[in-house]
Amino acid sequence: MSEHHVKRLILMRHAKAAYPLGVADHDRPLAQRGHADAAVAGRWMLEHEVVPDFIVCSSALRARQSCTWVCSELGAKAPTPKLEDQLYDAPAAQMLSVINHLPETVRTLLLIGHLPGVQELGLRLASRDSDEDAYTHLAMNYPTAALAVFDYQHPWAELDGRDARAVAFEVPRAG
DSSP: OOGGGOEEEEEEEOOOBOOOTTOOGGGOOBOHHHHHHHHHHHHHHHHTTOOOSEEEEESSHHHHHHHHHHHHHHGGGOOOOEEEGGGTTOOHHHHHHHHHTSOTTOOEEEEEEOTTHHHHHHHHHBOTTSOHHHHHHHHHOOOTTOEEEEEEOSOGGGOOSSOBEEEEEEOOOOO
């Protein structure tokens, strides 16, 4: 398949969240470090030409704020994010279902979610020919604001297991 048919999937764990007393988990905001790291994630996407043309984001406040910082760095290249309640605290299978229902016009997808779902999904999708370094980091630890990048060459509806090549794993950190 030619290069222009390759799709990209970026799985991002939301940036570092705060734990304010009396705040429901869904409503937890980013910590100060989270704001900075999410912006660095957006800059990394620009610098490495891994810019999404579609974003699906958990409806949790910390995920939405992470998305806002990423989009602020992407500037005019940022698509309008789609909030998905079903991505909040979702298992890998539920996240995959969201991806499987994407239109084929989407070429580079950014999904912003939570542990353990994003890590489980990444491990489920990573093909045997994945970059060894990217796969090792994905399997060992998935810190806040981390990005796992996959290449995929088939319809989104067919994405399932071991059929996306992990090509990068990045842990953006400010300063």
